[in-house]
Amino acid sequence: MKRIRIAILLCLAASAAHAQVQVTNAWIRGTVSQQTTTGAFMQIRSPADARLISASTPVAGVVELHEMRMDGNVMKMRAVTGIELPAGKAVELRPGGFHMMLLNLRSQMKAGERVPITLVVESPDRERQTFEVQAQVRPLGDPGPGAGAMRKH
Secondary structure: OHHHHHHHHHHHHHHHHHHOOEEEEEEEEOOOOOOOEEEEEEEEEEOOOEEEEEEEOOOEEEEEEEEEEEEOOEEEEEEOOOEEEOEOOEEEEOOOOOEEEEEEEOOOOOOOOEEEEEEEEEOOOOOEEEEEEEEEEEOOOOOOOOOOOOOOO
């Protein structure tokens, strides 16, 4: 019986820590009419090691997690299966780094709109948590917060 209580307490503690994933500065780059893709960006902080494994939004047919990386002298973008969220460290999804690509847009993303994005975060023991954030659409040419400063993940 004591083992069961300890296991339950550990699960509750892990769930509580996992539930405290924080997302700030969520935004989407605005689009022009007929544009079918755009990027979504934000800062994510998890109190415990975790991994962002997927995202979805009603404004896009598909959301992919992507990474921009230098390959020789060429910047290349590629889809990734997840983005690591080290305990207590802010991970920034930003232009030129990790980000989300919203594909097959269902409508134009207009500055000032708010768009729901559902994130799925997985703990090291494969427990998943889903939560929704509201991302503000920014004008097409807006580089986003802190664009003048280079930040590392």
